[in-house]
Amino acid sequence: MGKGFFISKAIGVVGIVLGAGAVATIIALSVVYSQEKAKNVEVSPTGNPTTTTTTGVPATTPPSNEPWHKYRLPDSLLPVSYEVSLWPRLVKNAEGLYIFTGSSDVTFRCVKETDLILIHSNKLNLTSDGGYLATLSVLDGSKPPAISESWLEVRTQYLVVKLKENLKAGQSYVLRTVFTGELADDLGGFYRSVYIEDGVEKVVATTQMQPTDARKAFPCFDEPAMKAIFHITVTHPRGTVALSNGKDIETVNTTEGTVEVTRTKFAPTPKMSTYLLAFIVSDYISIDKMEGDVSIRIFARRKAIEAGQGEYALNVTGPILRFFETYYNASYPLPKSDQIALPDFNAGAMENWGLITYRETALLYDPDVSSNGNKERIATIIAHELAHMWFGNLVTLKWWNDLWLNEGFASYVEYLGADDAEPEWGIKDLIVLGDIHRVFAVDALASSHPLSSKEDEIQRPEQISELFDAISYSKGASVLRMLSNFLSEEVFVMGLSTYLNQFAFNNTVYTDLWDHLQMAVEKTGTSLPARVHDIMNRWVLQMGFPVVSIDTATGTVTQQHFLLDPDSVVNRPSEFEYVWFVPITWQKNSVSGQDFWLLKKTDTNMDMKVTVDQWLLANLNVSGFYRVKYDIANYNKLLKQLTTAHEVIPVINRAQLIDDAFNLARAKHVPTTLALDMTRYLNKEREYMPWESALDNLDFFYLMFDRSEIYGLLQTYIRRQVEPLFDYYKAETADWTKVPDRHTDQYNQVNALSKACSTGVPACTELIQAWYSSWMADPQNNPIHPNLRSVVYCSAIGAGGVVEWDFGWRMFKNASIAIEADKLRAALACASQPWLLNRYLEYTLNANLIRKQDATSTIVYIASNVVGQPLAWDFMRANWAYIFNSYGGGSFSFSNLINGVTKRFSTEFDLKQLQQFKVDNAGVGFGSGTLAVEQSIERTQANIKWLKDNRDNVQNWLKEFSP
Numbered sequence: 021m022g023k024g025f026f027i028s029k030a031i032g033v034v035g036i037v038l039g040a041g042a043v044a045t046i047i048a049l050s051v052v053y054s055q056e057k058a059k060n061v062e063v064s065p066t067g068n069p070t071t072t073t074t075t076g077v078p079a080t081t082p083p084s085n086e087p088w089h090k091y092r093l094p095d096s097l098l099p100v101s102y103e104v105s106l107w108p109r110l111v112k113n114a115e116g117l118y119i120f121t122g123s124s125d126v127t128f129r130c131v132k133e134t135d136l137i138l139i140h141s142n143k144l145n146l147t148s149d150g151g152y153l154a155t156l157s158v159l160d161g162s163k164p165p166a167i168s169e170s171w172l173e174v175r176t177q178y179l180v181v182k183l184k185e186n187l188k189a190g191q192s193y194v195l196r197t198v199f200t201g202e203l204a205d206d207l208g209g210f211y212r213s214v215y216i217e218d219g220v221e222k223v224v225a226t227t228q229m230q231p232t233d234a235r236k237a238f239p240c241f242d243e244p245a246m247k248a249i250f251h252i253t254v255t256h257p258r259g260t261v262a263l264s265n266g267k268d269i270e271t272v273n274t275t276e277g278t279v280e281v282t283r284t285k286f287a288p289t290p291k292m293s294t295y296l297l298a299f300i301v302s303d304y305i306s307i308d309k310m311e312g313d314v315s316i317r318i319f320a321r322r323k324a325i326e327a328g329q330g331e332y333a334l335n336v337t338g339p340i341l342r343f344f345e346t347y348y349n350a351s352y353p354l355p356k357s358d359q360i361a362l363p364d365f366n367a368g369a370m371e372n373w374g375l376i377t378y379r380e381t382a383l384l385y386d387p388d389v390s391s392n393g394n395k396e397r398i399a400t401i402i403a404h405e406l407a408h409m410w411f412g413n414l415v416t417l418k419w420w421n422d423l424w425l426n427e428g429f430a431s432y433v434e435y436l437g438a439d440d441a442e443p444e445w446g447i448k449d450l451i452v453l454g455d456i457h458r459v460f461a462v463d464a465l466a467s468s469h470p471l472s473s474k475e476d477e478i479q480r481p482e483q484i485s486e487l488f489d490a491i492s493y494s495k496g497a498s499v500l501r502m503l504s505n506f507l508s509e510e511v512f513v514m515g516l517s518t519y520l521n522q523f524a525f526n527n528t529v530y531t532d533l534w535d536h537l538q539m540a541v542e543k544t545g546t547s548l549p550a551r552v553h554d555i556m557n558r559w560v561l562q563m564g565f566p567v568v569s570i571d572t573a574t575g576t577v578t579q580q581h582f583l584l585d586p587d588s589v590v591n592r593p594s595e596f597e598y599v600w601f602v603p604i605t606w607q608k609n610s611v612s613g614q615d616f617w618l619l620k621k622t623d624t625n626m627d628m629k630v631t632v633d634q635w636l637l638a639n640l641n642v643s644g645f646y647r648v649k650y651d652i653a654n655y656n657k658l659l660k661q662l663t664t665a666h667e668v669i670p671v672i673n674r675a676q677l678i679d680d681a682f683n684l685a686r687a688k689h690v691p692t693t694l695a696l697d698m699t700r701y702l703n704k705e706r707e708y709m710p711w712e713s714a715l716d717n718l719d720f721f722y723l724m725f726d727r728s729e730i731y732g733l734l735q736t737y738i739r740r741q742v743e744p745l746f747d748y749y750k751a752e753t754a755d756w757t758k759v760p761d762r763h764t765d766q767y768n769q770v771n772a773l774s775k776a777c778s779t780g781v782p783a784c785t786e787l788i789q790a791w792y793s794s795w796m797a798d799p800q801n802n803p804i805h806p807n808l809r810s811v812v813y814c815s816a817i818g819a820g821g822v823v824e825w826d827f828g829w830r831m832f833k834n835a836s837i838a839i840e841a842d843k844l845r846a847a848l849a850c851a852s853q854p855w856l857l858n859r860y861l862e863y864t865l866n867a868n869l870i871r872k873q874d875a876t877s878t879i880v881y882i883a884s885n886v887v888g889q890p891l892a893w894d895f896m897r898a899n900w901a902y903i904f905n906s907y908g909g910g911s912f913s914f915s916n917l918i919n920g921v922t923k924r925f926s927t928e929f930d931l932k933q934l935q936q937f938k939v940d941n942a943g944v945g946f947g948s949g950t951l952a953v954e955q956s957i958e959r960t961q962a963n964i965k966w967l968k969d970n971r972d973n974v975q976n977w978l979k980e981f982s983p
């Protein structure tokens with residue numbers, strides 16, 4: 021998501037009519053797995069409530085001290101290996117349900133005497149044997165203790181087996197279960213995905229186990245530290261392909277009763293965690309390649325593979341694998357790497373070991389349809405998931421509280437892997453926009469939280485799901501990048517490599533990585549002001565980040581916890597009192613200075629004093645996770661530099677000066693007019709990063725002012741700034757017939773068009789409408805370049821009426837590649853007629869019209885449109901209980917929804933409504949959106965104050981500069 025939420029950066033262009041590039045913030049990882057559905061009474065595939073037990077013990081007994089009422093497994097039993105057989109049915113049964121049947125034999129070792137076997141099992145209907153839900157045997161064939169009772173504990177998701185005698189420490193046992201489950205369309209566990217091919221409905225049986233849904237596929241010790249070896253066998257219809265983590269080692273045609281089937285057996289996996297398992301049955305086809313002795317295959321729908329949509333993924337995978345082998349100094353741990361694109365998939369991609377699953381938009385590429393942004397997303401997401409094959413899969417964090425290290429690490433090195441595959445893109449710089457700026461916004465709130473959580477604070481599945489947020493991903497990535505920068509990459513990878521070697525096939529806690537980095541520091545004689553642990557603790561254990569104020573007249577450097585709303589109250593005390601160890605890099609005009617560590621609240625560095633004709637710039641390339649504030653004299657010199665020869669300041673820092681200024685202004689550290697002054701040089705700026713940074717920040721102004729008289733002034737000002745960029749690209753592309761060479765120029769061309777059209781540059785609107793009309797006249801021949809489609813569709817549908825909308829909808833439904841469908845889905849939210857938007861909102865709760873995986877982001881797209889915002893809010897309020905209870909399982913990202921729909925809130929009335937919403941739905945709950953409700957209230961309060969303080973200033977400034 022997130023960024024998967026991570027609607028690609030290029031889709032941010034939808035902001036053209038939506039007003040706010042908020043769309044760009046809908047990240048893929050937002051698609052959080054909520055287990056809210058678990059709260060409902062579940063009905064088994066056979067129609068029996070799974071809450072019944074063999075002993076009549078009520079399944080929802082209130083919590084007590086009994087081990088089965090605790091969410092964590094006891095430490096008495098350790099799994100060694102599993103023999104799992106599964107048979108998914110790809111057609112409905114007599115009751116109209118899709119089901120799977122299966123059996124599992126788990127061998128486990130008893131390490132502490134116990135008369136209790138607790139093993140996770142959720143929503144499975146276990147067949148009873150002799151009156152009990154499982155059968156126990158001893159591995160050596162001796163007589164096992166008898167079972168006294170067995171039942172399912174629904175709340176904590178266990179199969180509980182009580183014994184008449186103790187299991188003996190040191191002895192190994194086998195527990196057999198036979199079960200039936202529903203192959204539901206709920207995107208979690210073993211589930212079904214459906215698509216139409218040549219008019220025929222096709223069903224794919226697939227899995228998504230992370231974080232806690234392996235227990236929904238078969239009974240297992242479903243915690244990441246319970247690593248074991250898995251022997252998987254899948255029974256499937258003749259003519260279909262079965263895939264799993266290992267290579268297939270035996271395929272036989274056989275019969276099950278009267279049904280002709282194929283049975284595929286897979287090579288045993290290495291010792292691994294349950295959340296990384298996968299098994300898939302489909303009639304997909306594949307393309308393949310060898311990279312050394314590793315087999316690489318891309319699987320997708322037959323039509324997609326035949327159209328060549330898997331080629332790009334196949335071509336970049338090998339080089340990226342090689343890159344990580346070198347980076348980690350460890351060979352790829354498996355003999356094969358399969359990657360598969362699924363029509364229904366909740367996240368963006370999932371790093372199942374040896375069988376990575378993707379949503380179609382994250383893997384399939386067609387040069388005639390996909391934009392450069394789509395291509396970038398594919399390269400980075402592949403790099404992200406491949407990075408996990410070692411970091412996360414080979415070496416796994418013990419418990420979910422350390423998730424941030426797993427996801428943050430992959431989110432950092434995805435840029436390195438993708439850069440290796442596409443070196444000319446300059447993609448490493450983009451982490452500043454994609455992760456650092458994105459998470460600065462969240463981590464500056466008083467309701468933020470530290471990267472690290474305590475192990476015992478993370479227990480329930482929904483608490484685990486809540487961790488997949490921007491802090492874990494983007495702050496994790498940002499602080500690891502900072503660490504790699506101040507250690508040097510050489511030292512960083514040295515520590516990384518010994519860490520991976522030492523803990524291969526095992527589990528760790530995050531400080532194990534610090535230990536190994538510290539060893540590398542000592543081995544190389546790297547000089548640091550403190551131990552890696554002590555530096556990093558400050559970034560990992562306290563929430564937020566500092567703003568470093570530099571007084572260039574005296575060389576005084578001071579740090580302070582940066583809060584977007586200076587009046588907000590931080591309820592979370594920090595043992596470090598919100599003081600960080602801050603690595604400060606800087607330059608005076610073009611001359612860089614010696615790095616400086618700020619280790620206390622205030623310090624003085626005489627080298628950072630400047631002369632009258634010098635300016636100082638700090639946090640070069642934003643290698644540190646902090647903002648910088650200067651004295652006014654230094655700001656004036658920097659502003660002068662920007663307006664006279666902006667190229668002297670590095671591109672990333674131009675973007676940073678803008679982002680810091682706007683945010684410091686929001687937090688009342690500098691006047692808002694200073695931030696606006698930073699945008700005055702933009703009529704000469706041609707680079708993507710500063711423009712994107714400015715537009716992101718100005719989007720906040722649009723959100724606050726797009727329903728007021730200031731809107732007109734703002735539009736005039738932006739139009740004047742963007743027109744030269746529009747003209748520049750018109751010339752560069754020979755009147756829009758050529759594609760700019762550089763990757764980031766292609767992005768900035770989209771910015772130019774998007775803003776020129778949304779601010780009403782006539783040449784822009786004419787151009788775009790002509791393109792869309794000519795497509796409508798000849799739907800088989802789309803004349804619009806893939807890079808420009810999002811912006812063109814949105815603009816044309818926004819300017820058009822029902823005819824343009826209906827055409828867009830038809831094209832959405834007919835699209836042969838999900839990437840094209842997604843562009844249209846976003847653009848359909850740009851309509852300006854309320855009835856079209858309301859109709860579209862209704863579609864989001866009909867899975868035949870909008871896939872469940874896309875429902876949240878579609879509602880948020882609509883809310884980003886100034887006309888759609890109140891409609892989406894009413895819709896969400898009116899349907900909350902319905903959405904939460906019947907649509908919640910897995911597919912809805914409640915936090916994205918709540919944050920997305922309320923981001924324009926800026927009046928007392930909005931605030932009252934939001935508070936009322938919280939009260940009204942307290943009984944229903946907010947699940948993984950609980951924190952988002954608080955964040956939205958905090959944001960609304962800050963917006964109210966901001967408007968009060970800034971309305972006049974902004975109006976006056978705009979009057980002065982856009983008369």
Ligand code: BES
Nearest residue numbers: 021024025048049367368369401404488
């Ligand atoms: N492990 C995650 C997928 C995931 C996310 C599983 C949330 C369960 C809950 C995977 O490695 C991941 O992070 N995917 C990202 C892509 C990445 C490029 C940020 C995603 O799905 O967006």
Ligand code: ZN
Nearest residue numbers: 404408427430
């Ligand atoms: Zn990940």
